[in-house]
Structures are given as C-alpha cells and as structure tokens.
Amino acid sequence: MSSVVVVGEVDGNEVKDVSQQVAAVAAGMGDVVGIVMGKNIAEAAMKLSTSKIIIAEDDTLENYDPVRFSSIVTQVVEQTNATRVLMGATTMGKDLGPRLAAELNWGYLGDCLEAGDEGFVRPNYAGKVLAKSNPTNPVVVSIRNNAYPAGESWSGTVENFSGNIPDSNLTTASIEKIGAGTVELTEANIVVSGGRGLESPENYEEHIRPLANALGAAAGASRAIVDAGWVPHSHQVGQTGKTVTPDLYLAIGISGAIQHLGGMSGSKFIVAINKDAEAPIFKVADYGIIGDLFEIVPVLKSKLDN
Numbered sequence: 001m002s003s004v005v006v007v008g009e010v011d012g013n014e015v016k017d018v019s020q021q022v023a024a025v026a027a028g029m030g031d032v033v034g035i036v037m038g039k040n041i042a043e044a045a046m047k048l049s050t051s052k053i054i055i056a057e058d059d060t061l062e063n064y065d066p067v068r069f070s071s072i073v074t075q076v077v078e079q080t081n082a083t084r085v086l087m088g089a090t091t092m093g094k095d096l097g098p099r100l101a102a103e104l105n106w107g108y109l110g111d112c113l114e115a116g117d118e119g120f121v122r123p124n125y126a127g128k129v130l131a132k133s134n135p136t137n138p139v140v141v142s143i144r145n146n147a148y149p150a151g152e153s154w155s156g157t158v159e160n161f162s163g164n165i166p167d168s169n170l171t172t173a174s175i176e177k178i179g180a181g182t183v184e185l186t187e188a189n190i191v192v193s194g195g196r197g198l199e200s201p202e203n204y205e206e207h208i209r210p211l212a213n214a215l216g217a218a219a220g221a222s223r224a225i226v227d228a229g230w231v232p233h234s235h236q237v238g239q240t241g242k243t244v245t246p247d248l249y250l251a252i253g254i255s256g257a258i259q260h261l262g263g264m265s266g267s268k269f270i271v272a273i274n275k276d277a278e279a280p281i282f283k284v285a286d287y288g289i290i291g292d293l294f295e296i297v298p299v300l301k302s303k304l305d306n
C-alpha cells in the first residue's frame with residue numbers, strides 16, 4: 001500500500017478542522033503519516049487523526065517559513081516513500097503546496113473539491129469548469145475547507161521528526177492580525193460579505209463587522225469595495241481574491257458578478273440581501289431577501305443579540 005503524508009496545521013490547542021478533513025480523506029488512500037510543524041504544538045499535534053504522527057517542534061518553526069517547512073516535509077516524504085502529500089488549501093497550504101511540488105519534482109493539484117482513489121476534482125475558470133485528474137505520478141494536493149467531514153480527533157503513534165531543520169535566510173518581521181478577532185476567511189464556517197450597496201466604509205464597519213462578530217463569522221468583501229479602499233485586499237472574495245467554502249455565506253449589497261461568484265459559489269448555503277430583484281446573486285442564493293440592507297441588517301443583528 002502506498003504512503004500518504006498529511007501536513008497538519010494547529011491553531012492554539014487544536015488541530016485545524018481543515019487538517020482533520022484532509023486526514024479523513026487520506027485515510028482511504030493508503031498508510032497515512034501526519035506531519036505537524038511549529039513551536040509548542042506537540043499537545044495539539046497529537047490530535048491529528050492519522051495513524052502515525054511526526055512532530056517537528058522547534059523555536060525556528062514558530063512562524064511558517066517556506067524554506068524550513070518544505071524541507072521538513074520533503075524529508076518525511078523520503079523517509080516514508082510517500083507518493084501523495086495532502087494539505088488544506090489554507091493560506092499556508094497554498095504557499096507550501098506548490099513549493100513542495102517543485103522541490104520534490106512532483107505534480108501539484110491545488111484547491112481540490114474532491115479527492116480519492118478515483119482521482120481529484122478541482123475548479124477551473126472561476127468555477128465554471130470542474131476538471132478531474134487521476135495522476136499516476138506522485139502529486140502534492142491541497143483540499144478546500146469543508147469539502148469533507150473532519151476525521152475524529154484521536155492519537156496515533158507519535159514520533160519526533162528525526163531529520164534536519166535547515167537554516168533559512170527568511171525572518172518574520174511582524175505579524176499583523178487584520179481586524180483583530182476575525183476568523184480567517186478561507187477557514188470560516190460562516191462568512192458575512194459586504195459590497196458597494198453599503199455606500200461607505202463607515203457602513204461596512206457599522207453593519208458587516210458587528211454582524212460577522214455576532215455570528216462568529218469572517219468578514220468578507222467584494223472587489224468593488226476593496227478597490228475603493230474601504231477594506232484591505234485580505235477581505236476580498238472572488239476570482240482575484242480568496243475562495244471560500246463556508247456552511248453559510250451572506251452576501252449583503254453585492255450584485256453577484258461572475259468574478260465574485262467564482263470565489264463563493266461553493267458555499268453550502270448562500271443568503272443574499274439586495275434591493276434589486278434582478279441581481280445575479282439571487283441565481284446562486286438558497287435564500288434571497290429583496291430589500292434595503294439598511295433596514296434588514298439591523299433587524300437581523302438585533303434578533304441575533306436577543
């Protein structure tokens with residue numbers, strides 16, 4: 001049976017949901033070895049649901065470092081003779097995956113929606129085409145959040161990483177948490193996004209962020225308001241922004257241009273609030289509220305507060 005390496009990520013004391021989802025997918029593909037890298041992550045790393053877990057813990061691994069992380073995973077691949085590496089299509093996964101594929105001289109399939117013995121399915125052309133690949137050669141794969149249910153948290157056999165952690169000339173100068181307390185967009189179970197219908201950046205702060213906070217959601221945006229400088233690019237959902245696949249996506253004052261849909265149409269439930277009944281967002285929405293967001297959002301927020 002071939003070996004599969006799963007790159008796990010931790011958040012505080014827990015393994016990220018997306019990593020448990022990836023571990024569950026990998027379980028059907030062969031002998032699964034998890035690798036978790038970081039500083040003070042051992043306790044959380046042991047919860048990764050793979051039958052064997054390798055922990056690379058070191059002060060130099062406190063922040064994601066592409067040189068060190070890709071070298072460690074490469075060494076684990078060589079030690080285990082793996083032919084697949086799977087990880088979440090997180091901010092880290094989207095950087096690490098292609099680097100690792102280049103280092104290993106393997107193929108790369110990013111942002112997959114389906115993965116299994118039958119092959120991998122990933123969206124092309126902003127989600128208009130779903131491409132199926134069944135690579136016979138080794139491949140690095142990143143899988144979107146929420147594409148699969150998470151595997152149960154459990155402890156497999158645990159080993160410390162026995163290879164070499166290389167020097168790196170990269171240093172993390174600073175880490176800025178944009179909009180303190182917000183959930184990372186690509187990993188959020190609920191996303192509340194606002195668009196040009198909000199009319200001003202002040203209205204985004206007054207209506208979108210509090211609603212997102214009340215729901216424990218990440219706050220997103222259309223490109224129109226990112227380009228207008230209302231919110232940073234890190235909030236942008238769409239073809240040239242982030243791809244999100246939450247359980248619930250609220251589109252507020254967003255028309256639903258094809259480039260926006262490309263980043264959110266894979267959400268499980270889409271709720272749109274728009275005063276224009278003809279807005280294209282209603283074509284993908286599961287629930288649509290035709291009306292003025294300035295009347296509807298405060299009512300929604302007060303219901304949640306109660």
Ligand SMILES: Cc1cc2nc3c(=O)[nH]c(=O)nc-3n(C[C@H](O)[C@H](O)[C@H](O)COP(=O)(O)OP(=O)(O)OC[C@H]3O[C@@H](n4cnc5c(N)ncnc54)[C@H](O)[C@@H]3O)c2cc1C
Nearest residue numbers: 195196197222223224238239240241253255259260275293
């Ligand atoms: C190459 C390229 C890449 C792009 N990438 C992206 C991308 O990644 N993400 C993205 O979002 N866009 C992207 N765009 C831009 C995209 O084409 C649209 O211009 C953009 O999504 C529109 O943003 P919007 O829906 O906020 O604004 P608008 O299209 O102006 O829509 C505003 C909506 O708000 C509604 N509205 C107004 N007032 C109210 C009110 N009081 N109550 C309720 N509803 C109200 C209106 O009816 C309207 O439907 C890209 C474009 C190009 C060309």
